[in-house]
Amino acid sequence: MGLVFAFFHFTVDFFSSFLQALSPYLIEVYRLTPRQVAMFVAATSLLSSLSQLLFAQTLQKFPNQKLLLLVALSTLTLAPVLFALHISLALSVLSFLLIFIANALFHPLGTSWAGTNNRQSGVAFFISGGITGGAVGPVFITWLISTLGSFALIPFSLAVWLATLILFASLAKRQKHLQIPTSQEGFNLKYFRLLFPIWLMVGLRTLFMSGLHTFTPIWVSNLGFKLVVGGSLLSGGVVLGILSNLTGNYLRHKIGNWWVNWVSFLGMGAFILLFATTRNPLLIFAFYFLADAFGFLSMSSNVQEAHHLLPDHLPLASSVSMGFAWSFGYLLHLGYSSIFGNNPQFVLYSMGVASIVFAVIIPIFRKFFGKCSNHVQVSQS
Incomplete structure (x- = not known):
C-alpha cells in the first residue's frame, strides 16, 4: 500500500502546486493586480498550514478516518473543475481554497499512515511521491493552459479522480481498518x-x-x-x-x-x-x-x-x-x-x-x- 499512498501524495502536491504557477494567468484573465494575487497565494498558504496543525490535533476524534481520506482526495481532484469552467472569479478562488484545505487534511492522514506502516519503504515512497508531484505540477499546468486552454483541465481532473477512486477502493479492500494515531502533545x-x-x-x-x-x-x-x-x-x-x-x-x-x-x-x-x-x-x-x-x-x-x-x-x-x-x-x-x-x-x-x-x-x-x-x-x- 506504500505505492498507493505515494500516488495519493503525488496527486495532492501536484494539484496544490498550480496556484503559484498560474499567477500571471490569473492576473491576465481576471484583471487582478500582482498584489492581489500575491496576497491570495500567501493567505491560502497560511490557511493551509494552520489547518494542517488543527487537523493533526483533532483527527483522532473522527471514527472513520478512511472516509476523511476519501473526502480529501475527492475534493482536491475535483476542485480544479471550478477553476477550469471560468464562471467567475469567486468560483476560481473557491477552487484553490478547497485544494489547499484538502491538502491540509490529507497530510496528517498520509504522513501518519506512512510512519506507522510496517514496511520501512513506506515513508520513503510517500515523501518521494509528494516531491515528484510538486515538481511536475507547475510545468504541467502552465503547458496545459498555454497549449490546450483551461477547459482541458476538466477531463484531466475527472480522469485523476477516477484513478484515485479505483486505488482507494483497493486500499479499502486490503486495509480494512485505517485509524491514524495522532499526537496528544500540547503547546509547551x-x-x-x-x-x-x-x-x-x-x-x-x-x-x-x-x-x-x-x-x-x-x-x-x-x-x-x-x-x-x-x-x-x-x-x-x-x-x-x-x-x-x-x-x-x-x-x-x-x-x-x-x-x-x-x-x-x-x-x-x-x-x-x-x-x-x-x-x-x-x-x-x-x-x-x-x-x-x-x-x-x-x-x-x-x-x-x-x-x-x-x-x-x-x-x-x-x-x-x-x-x-x-x-x-x-x-x-x-x-x-x-x-x-x-x-x-x-x-x-x-x-x-x-x-x-x-x-x-x-x-x-x-x-x-x-x-x-x-x-x-x-x-x-
Whole structure:
C-alpha cells in the first residue's frame, strides 16, 4: 500500500502546486493586480498550514478516518473543475481554497499512515511521491493552459479522480481498518523557548522562499516570457531542491546547523538579487535554481536539529519547526505583499537583501542560533 499512498501524495502536491504557477494567468484573465494575487497565494498558504496543525490535533476524534481520506482526495481532484469552467472569479478562488484545505487534511492522514506502516519503504515512497508531484505540477499546468486552454483541465481532473477512486477502493479492500494515531502533545512554552531560534530561522526562510516562488512567475511574465517559463522555473527549483535538502542534512552533521543556515540565507539572498537583476534567459534559470537550492539547503537540517533538541517530544518539535514556523512565514508574506505586492522586482530585491542581512546576523549571535554543538548526532527516540 506504500505505492498507493505515494500516488495519493503525488496527486495532492501536484494539484496544490498550480496556484503559484498560474499567477500571471490569473492576473491576465481576471484583471487582478500582482498584489492581489500575491496576497491570495500567501493567505491560502497560511490557511493551509494552520489547518494542517488543527487537523493533526483533532483527527483522532473522527471514527472513520478512511472516509476523511476519501473526502480529501475527492475534493482536491475535483476542485480544479471550478477553476477550469471560468464562471467567475469567486468560483476560481473557491477552487484553490478547497485544494489547499484538502491538502491540509490529507497530510496528517498520509504522513501518519506512512510512519506507522510496517514496511520501512513506506515513508520513503510517500515523501518521494509528494516531491515528484510538486515538481511536475507547475510545468504541467502552465503547458496545459498555454497549449490546450483551461477547459482541458476538466477531463484531466475527472480522469485523476477516477484513478484515485479505483486505488482507494483497493486500499479499502486490503486495509480494512485505517485509524491514524495522532499526537496528544500540547503547546509547551518551555519547549518553544528552546526551539525559538529554529522557529525564527524556518519562519524567515519560509518568507523569503514563498516570496521568491510567488513573484517569480509574475516577474518573468512581466519580462515578456511565456507562462510555461514560470512553471518550468518552479518545477526545476523543486527538483534541484531535493538534492540540496539532502546535502544540507549531511552538512549539519559535519559543520553544525547554524552554519548550514548561514550558508542557506547568504546564498539564497545573493542569488535572489542576481535573479531580479538579469534579463538573460539562461542566467534567469541559473540564478533562480541556485536561489531555490540554497533555500532548500536548511529545510531538513532544521527539523533534524529540532528533533535533536527535543528527542522525547518529536511531534511537538516537528510542529514547531514546520507547521507553526511556516504559518509565521506565510503571515509575514501576506503582510509584506499587501504593501509592496504591486512591485514584483522590488519584492525580490528586498527579499534578497533581507536574507543577506539575516545571514550576517546569524554568526554575530552564534550562541543564540547554535545551542547545540557543531558536530551533532541524530537522537534516537
